Amino acid sequence: MEEFLNERFQEVLHCIIEEYIVTANPVGSKFIAGKCSLNLSSASIRNIMASLEEKGYIHQPYFSAGRVPTSSGYKFYINSILKTKKISKQQKEEIRSSFNISGKDIKKILWQAVHLLSEISHYMPIVLAPERTYANLLHIEFIKLDKSNLLVVTVFDGGIVENKIISADRDYAQAELSKYSVKLNEIINGHNIDELKDVILKSIDKDRKSFFSLLNGIIFNFDLAKDKIVNEDDYLYIGSRMNLFDEPEFSNYEKIKSLVKAFEDKKTIIKLLELAKQKEGIHIFIGSDTEWSDINGLSVITASYHSKKGFAEGSIGLIGPSRMNYATAIPAVNYMAKLLCDII
Amino acid sequence: MEEFLNERFQEVLHCIIEEYIVTANPVGSKFIAGKCSLNLSSASIRNIMASLEEKGYIHQPYFSAGRVPTSSGYKFYINSILKTKKISKQQKEEIRSSFNISGKDIKKILWQAVHLLSEISHYMPIVLAPERTYANLLHIEFIKLDKSNLLVVTVFDGGIVENKIISADRDYAQAELSKYSVKLNEIINGHNIDELKDVILKSIDKDRKSFFSLLNGIIFNFDLAKDKIVNEDDYLYIGSRMNLFDEPEFSNYEKIKSLVKAFEDKKTIIKLLELAKQKEGIHIFIGSDTEWSDINGLSVITASYHSKKGFAEGSIGLIGPSRMNYATAIPAVNYMAKLLCDII
DNA sequence: ATTAGCACTCTATATTGAAGAGTGCTAATA
DNA sequence: TATTAGCACTCTTCAATATAGAGTGCTAAT
Known part of the structure; x- marks a missing residue:
């Protein structure tokens, strides 16, 4: 070509x-x-x-x-x-050393990645959290909130924790719920959501009607979660917009407004990152290349990351003006993606 | 005066x-x-x-x-x-009916409040989440993540759920952790964090060294959390900035930039809302009144909210140009605060 | 194949002028 | 005495105009 x-x-x-x-x-x-x-x-x-x-x-x-x-x-x-261009060893060391992962859940780790990338690149980083649909379940716990509401805590592989409130069909005692938790955890060990459904349906204790309705509740919730991300804020992480404002291409009112408007709705960015997730390695979208027609003169560098087991996949990106410093930005994104692979 | x-x-x-x-x-x-x-x-x-x-x-x-x-x-x-001015019954009804609280945790409820207030006011709403330092504990659960990390799920009054990862001193079995959870929950029932510490220290099972070290871990974490909000994003909720951009006072580059810069750092807003939290009812900060000297020509309407029991207090606000429509904005903030009181 | 020279085009910036909005003051009015 | 009409004056805004400067394309010379 x-x-x-x-x-x-x-x-x-x-x-x-x-x-x-x-x-x-x-x-x-x-x-x-x-x-x-x-x-x-x-x-x-x-x-x-x-x-x-x-x-x-x-x-x-x-x-x-x-x-x-x-x-x-x-x-x-x-x-x-x-x-030709590669990230310098010194910078690598700098990034790695300022990454603090002790006692952090995935949410905080992703935020850290965003902030770090923001600092070193001066552009606007974006990170898509790993989707847990295909991640393995580690643990499910039922906790009583009040007479009619239960909290379901779900822990996945890779430090993903999810809280969901479901309404109960009757007033459960915490002791009863704990028993169910134990029982359920014997089953789930190491399955992902899709597999779990089959397992549950097979191994269900027929006498325990209440247990069954509980399970129904969580299965229903998982179904819901699968095609709809309930909370965009836990899915897409966006770094400082300010960085872009300093670029001369956004130094007038109309452009800055269209820029903010474009990012207000996160769906476009999510779509872009989901596309990147499916591809291997670095990808670069330049200006009007994409359906990103909202803002001309914008480029996006993306990279996918995934845990060693192959699950828990997400992607990371960096948005800047087309006129961005690719020579330093590309290696930075690349290295950050690799770092995320290691950590998760 | x-x-x-x-x-x-x-x-x-x-x-x-x-x-x-x-x-x-x-x-x-x-x-x-x-x-x-x-x-x-x-x-x-x-x-x-x-x-x-x-x-x-x-x-x-x-x-x-x-x-x-x-x-x-x-x-x-x-x-x-x-x-003289009060919110119309019709608008009250409209707000209340579009508030969907079924199966939502406090996070989603506060986001909803922000979005609703954004829609009706066309200014920029801000909401401070209830601090749970003085909220009553409902439940603590230990969940094993891997050999050296535990997840501690803490449930407070008012639907506040917190996940924290602590590093374990040794490899615990999930069964053992579950036992500790049960034991701990017998103690905590209805106490707040400060009280809990005393209770724990008194009722501790001296033989169980490992249980003790676990407790130490969570107490340490609570202490940390008390004077430092770990994640600002779970504490301060900011509505659409776009609303303000449409106002003519921000129709030039310099002003819009200083506006965004002022909100990038959330600390100023948090300080303001924490001030508002301590006061009863509606308060209005106009222009250069406050130390809000960053941006002249900005006003903030604030109101505090609190659960009926008196705990779980937070505050809500609305930022607009000094030239904002107080006649409709003030009742809206006021009503939203009342609504939050009812829900929580 | 390369370059110096020149006329030409277009932008950016400053300057000017006229129109318009709004004031303060004074004198006239009810 | 309170109110108002009238007028000169000030200041902004906007468009039109002029000027300087940067960069080009082309041609002829090297």
Whole structure:
């Protein structure tokens, strides 16, 4: 798909992109002539630029202005740096050492990942929590809240804990509930939700009508949870929006407003991250590539993470302007995803 | 403290404020002459306005512009409408009916309150969760996660559920943990955390060293939790910021940026709401009144809520421009606080 | 193949001017 | 004495205009 580019052309394209990443202003031929390693005059650079524009890698916002990279331009650039740039050992060490996992549940770990990535990248990180539909159950506990409400605590593999309140069909004593908890835990050991349903239906104690109705309650709840994330806040973690506001592309009212509006509704981001989850490794969505048409000029770097057992999969991403610093951002996302794999 | 105002003066002040609330533009004498019930010429209104300005209730942004209310002006206005305006029965019904509390824990209930208040007010609601330091304990359950980690589920009065992971001093079997849970629950019934510590220390089973170390673990955790909210996201709930962005006072880049920055750090808001919690009923902070110096032109309406038993106290607030519609916003906050009292 | 030179285009910024809104003051009025 | 009409004055806002500067494309020279 990708056209072959002369070394000279590549050099000019890289120069333009790297300069544009820093200044956010269209880059002129004179500047490139002075900066890049090719010793050519501005006139020659102009010829090359005209050619690059013809091929679609750069673009003039208006007649006789400087050049700005296009999506294809970024793509080409990313492909070439992907091979070379790696995260420095020092930075690796820095990230790993500031990750505090003692006594933290998954929620806090994911928040930490978001905050860390926010600090090192200055863009807006997003993290999708592992879906527990296919995670193994570790423990279920029934706790009495009052006459008509029970709390069901469900613990999954990978530190995922879920609290759910279900209404009881009658007033249970805590002692009775505890007995059921024990009984249920003998069955569930190491199954996931789908499997559990079968197991329960088979091993159910027919005499115990109340036990059965309890089980019905939780199964019903699991069904509900499967296709609908009850609480988006436990599913998608969004880092500081402020980081993006500092970027010059959002320095006017209309744009900043559309930016905030786009993130207010988390569904678009969730969709994007769910897509990324299904793929292996790093993926990059640039500008108008996606159905992300809400905001032009935005790019998203995503990576999936998964526990060693293969369950508990989620994904992590970083949203920035298309003009983002891919050379440092991509390795950062990549490393963070790996780190999450290790921890979970 | 408040000066007496002639009826005529009051009428003009009200007119100015109510017009300013709608248009956000300085209000001129001609407009007031045409609109308000006093049948006076613009020249007479001008005299009154000059007088009101001298007293500090209104202010001219620049020589020979219209008038804008000052903080004192708003205060006076609020005091007079506080006596008359009430929420309509219809709106009460609407709010109450869209409040769905079945099977929800406190977290979801508070989110619902935020969303509802956001919808009816078009400003930015904030809610402080009840602190559970003084709430009664209902249940504690130990669940084994792996060899070295235990999950402690703590259930408080009022539907507050907390999960905490503590590291174990040795490998406990789940059966053993369950026994401890039962034993502990016999003791805790109806005590709050502070009381519980005494009770535990007195009734502790001296032979059971491992039980003791477990208890030590949770007591330690409670101490930690008391003066530090571990996760701000479970403590402060913030509604849609977008609502504020639509207000004309934030229609330029610098202001919108300082607005977002001010809310990025939740500590200021938390401080404010904790202050409100200690007071009874509705309180209103206007503009530069508070140490809220970050953003001039912002007002906060707050109200405290508490369960009937007197425990589980929190507070609720609404942030808008000083130029906010107090006549509808104040009753809305007030009613929402009452509703929370009923539900919890 | 490369470059110097030049006319040209377009943006960004400052300047100007006119229109409009609102005031304060004074003198006239009821 | 309280109110109002009239008028000169101030200040903002908005659009039109002018100017400077950056960057280009093209041509002719090297």
